Amino acid sequence: MSGPSLPPAAFAAPELIQRLRAAVGDAGLVTDPQVLAALTTDWLGKWHGHAAAVVRPADTQEVAAVMKICHDTHTPVVTQGGNTGMSGGATPDASGAQLILSTTRLNRVRQVDPINNTLTADAGVTLAQLHEAALAHDRFFPLSMGSEGSCTLGGNLATNAGGIAVLRYGTARDLVLGVEAVLPDGRIWNGLRALRKDNTGYDLRHLFVGSEGTLGVITGAVVKLYERPTARATAWVGADGLDHLVALLARLRTACGERLAAFEMMSHESLALVLAHTPGLRAPLESRHAYHALVELADTHDFGLGALLESTLGSALADGRIDGAAVCTSDAQSANVWKIREGISHAQVRAGRAIKHDIALPISALPVFVREAEAALRAADPAVHIVNFGHLGDGNLHFNVLLPLDTPPERIHHATLRFNGLVHHLVRAHGGSISAEHGIGQLRRDELPLYKPAFELELMLRIKQILDPNQIMNPGKLL
Numbered sequence: 001m002s003g004p005s006l007p008p009a010a011f012a013a014p015e016l017i018q019r020l021r022a023a024v025g026d027a028g029l030v031t032d033p034q035v036l037a038a039l040t041t042d043w044l045g046k047w048h049g050h051a052a053a054v055v056r057p058a059d060t061q062e063v064a065a066v067m068k069i070c071h072d073t074h075t076p077v078v079t080q081g082g083n084t085g086m087s088g089g090a091t092p093d094a095s096g097a098q099l100i101l102s103t104t105r106l107n108r109v110r111q112v113d114p115i116n117n118t119l120t121a122d123a124g125v126t127l128a129q130l131h132e133a134a135l136a137h138d139r140f141f142p143l144s145m146g147s148e149g150s151c152t153l154g155g156n157l158a159t160n161a162g163g164i165a166v167l168r169y170g171t172a173r174d175l176v177l178g179v180e181a182v183l184p185d186g187r188i189w190n191g192l193r194a195l196r197k198d199n200t201g202y203d204l205r206h207l208f209v210g211s212e213g214t215l216g217v218i219t220g221a222v223v224k225l226y227e228r229p230t231a232r233a234t235a236w237v238g239a240d241g242l243d244h245l246v247a248l249l250a251r252l253r254t255a256c257g258e259r260l261a262a263f264e265m266m267s268h269e270s271l272a273l274v275l276a277h278t279p280g281l282r283a284p285l286e287s288r289h290a291y292h293a294l295v296e297l298a299d300t301h302d303f304g305l306g307a308l309l310e311s312t313l314g315s316a317l318a319d320g321r322i323d324g325a326a327v328c329t330s331d332a333q334s335a336n337v338w339k340i341r342e343g344i345s346h347a348q349v350r351a352g353r354a355i356k357h358d359i360a361l362p363i364s365a366l367p368v369f370v371r372e373a374e375a376a377l378r379a380a381d382p383a384v385h386i387v388n389f390g391h392l393g394d395g396n397l398h399f400n401v402l403l404p405l406d407t408p409p410e411r412i413h414h415a416t417l418r419f420n421g422l423v424h425h426l427v428r429a430h431g432g433s434i435s436a437e438h439g440i441g442q443l444r445r446d447e448l449p450l451y452k453p454a455f456e457l458e459l460m461l462r463i464k465q466i467l468d469p470n471q472i473m474n475p476g477k478l479l
């Protein structure tokens, strides 16, 4: 990692800039040093790079023209959407030789088909704009996360984003029907099919999902829409053990089936952190609990959702499986609990330097994993500040360690290596994954070979070699 500084635009060969300008016009080239500085640093402020230039093509044809130039000149390309990624995948390296291809001008919703329940859009359309476009046709696009005002469809697919609705609707991979992509040599692959059944061979769209910009540029996609849930019931639950929340999840699934839309967890420490760093939020329960959960049911009509939630939580309380619960009785109360959940990422940034572990485990293994991981971290450092929260309904924890804001970089580095080793060793022992939803990027690239079978990595490298023989797509990321 290098320190932040303005990018040296002079690194770019004038001839390359000239050819790019001819392809995308003046409006498609970013030269303002302030804008460049923002695009060469990631959202967390953790990675800083330099770029030869930033191009912002206006359509798929312009992306193809840019990629053809980059292929011919062997210019490395970092595709960037909303730049909200958590793994440094969209930040160029420090060489100043890499080109940022920003998708922000690929911003058209191309078609909404409410009968087929599909939406086709450019890759640079933000997730919030997709929600609005679906809503305008009385439809619902379920992918949802705290960054939705800025993150893009292309970024969501390239990272196979998760978020708060995976429990019911799956990840970005489960929501995509078709992909349009520009290959590294500038050829356009139009796979924009709006079909739920298509058994005509290998399903290439899934190669681009989770590819983190290493195989080509996603320029558009067809995604699934759903009936709009108009009724919701939301509750906040307190429990003194994580195993109690896991048991509650199973009980809610049995009682509520498909209506269970969210089951988000946070430890007492995570709740305290967000309340301390976010003005205007209130603790939903007066009593103190080791763990909390935000539970939400949703349906297209209100078939007594509130009563169903109340009775299910009531029976769990009566059995002693949970220790406190409050069903929200107003929109303001629901908004408050969701703000608490969504405020944790921002609170962490304000409170300290987070060593993040975005991990997935079988849900049944979560309680024992957390017990063992907390014990291992405390044995290494008795004063460790663990911030444990996440999408419990998907088996996805953000099992983070928070260091004080003034921790020297050297100490952060050593603590990161130490804690990563302890946590990820246990993740593997319990059959989990070291990246649930944030991807590999620069963050986990060096660790990936330790946790992914060598044969799988070899197959990934072979696919990369076929699609990107000049190795120009996002070098230094993922593989």
Ligand SMILES: Cc1cc2nc3c(=O)[nH]c(=O)nc-3n(C[C@H](O)[C@H](O)[C@H](O)COP(=O)(O)OP(=O)(O)OC[C@H]3O[C@@H](n4cnc5c(N)ncnc54)[C@H](O)[C@@H]3O)c2cc1C
Pocket (backbone or CB within 6 Å): 043, 078, 079, 080, 081, 082, 083, 084, 085, 086, 088, 089, 090, 103, 123, 144, 145, 146, 147, 150, 151, 152, 153, 154, 155, 156, 157, 158, 159, 160, 161, 162, 163, 164, 212, 213, 214, 216, 217, 218, 219, 345, 346, 437, 438, 441, 474, 477
């Ligand atoms: C407050 C906050 C909350 C978040 N919550 C969640 C969450 O709940 N769940 C979750 O999964 N993530 C979450 N994230 C992470 C982030 O928002 C997602 O990873 C998102 O999908 C990234 O989209 P983006 O457009 O910002 O991509 P970028 O950050 O610009 O890029 C991410 C990666 O995708 C590649 N890429 C981007 N666009 C394209 C394209 N068109 N073609 C090919 N490759 C491309 C980049 O090269 C890079 O490797 C959160 C982030 C923040 C800041």
